[in-house]
Amino acid sequence: MDQDKFIFCLEAVPDVELENNTEVVQHLEQLALEHGLASIYKTCDTIEGLEESLNALLYDDHNFKDYEVIYFVMQGQENTICIHDYYYSLEEIAELFEGKLKGKIVHFANEKVLDLSNDEAQYFIDVTGARAVSGYGAAFNNLSSIHLDKVFFSLFQDQDDLVEIVEELHQKYYAICKLLDFRLYY
Template sequence: MDQDKFIFCLEAVADVEVQNSTEIVKHLEELALNHGVSSIYKNCDTIEGLEESLGALLYDDHNFKDYEIIYLVMQGQENSICIHDYFYSLEEIAELFEGKMKGKIVHFANEKILDLSSEEAQYFLDVTGARAISGYGATFNNISSIHLDKVFFSLCQEEFDLVTIVEELHQKFYEACKALDFRLYY
């Protein structure tokens, strides 16, 4: 496993001033301990916070090239995210980070359904430079995708080819992939 690759997790919360250890933080710690996959966690409660956090990662972290996955844990709908009761389209997000996600996999937890047309997905990939965008077509009340996310992240550390990663994920966890409707656009 290549231990020089990291996950950057950005979670939308109601108020960044309230310090709560979320389920996501606990699972990222477990992923680091059990699978050697390191991560950086930040939270945001505004679009400016999202932009500032990703901007700091892009411009201030000299190891940015080693971040393979940008893990977004936020609510939303098919082609939008919701931060503090405001909806932002993935097109708007793509334009904020134009050309700045080269080679990254942008992965959404199942708090937000990811249902993109091929044109929407291609636009996001072309504008941001991301290698892929992934997430889930189904959400279940109070059931997190974190366990499948962790397997996906581990596979991304071991393998570069996206098709091989998705095939292996489906072979090992077919029922979970089917129930959550795992999707990857590349």
């Protein structure tokens, strides 16, 4: 392995001032211990907080090029994310991060369904500069995607080819990929 890669996780919470030891934090710590995959975890409760967090990573973290995955853990409906009871379309998010996600994989947890048309996916990728967008076509309130997300992220440590990564994910975890309807747009 030539160089480690990292995850930047942004989770929407009701109030950033409160202590947030969510399931996501615990699993990111486990990912670091088991696979050596480091991450930065931030919470946001406003769209401004989301933008500030990503801008701090972009402009203040000299290792930004090492962040392979931008991991959004946010609720939403259809192709929106919900922050503090307000819905933002993925088009708005794309415009907010115009040109700032060059070469990154933007991954959404199954807190929200990701069901993009080819045109919507291409718009998001073109505007943000992202390498790919991934997520799930099915959301289950009682079944978190975190375990499959961890496997997906760990596969980036060993290889760079997105198609091979997704094929391996489906080969090893076909049933859960099918149940959650794992999707990758690139």
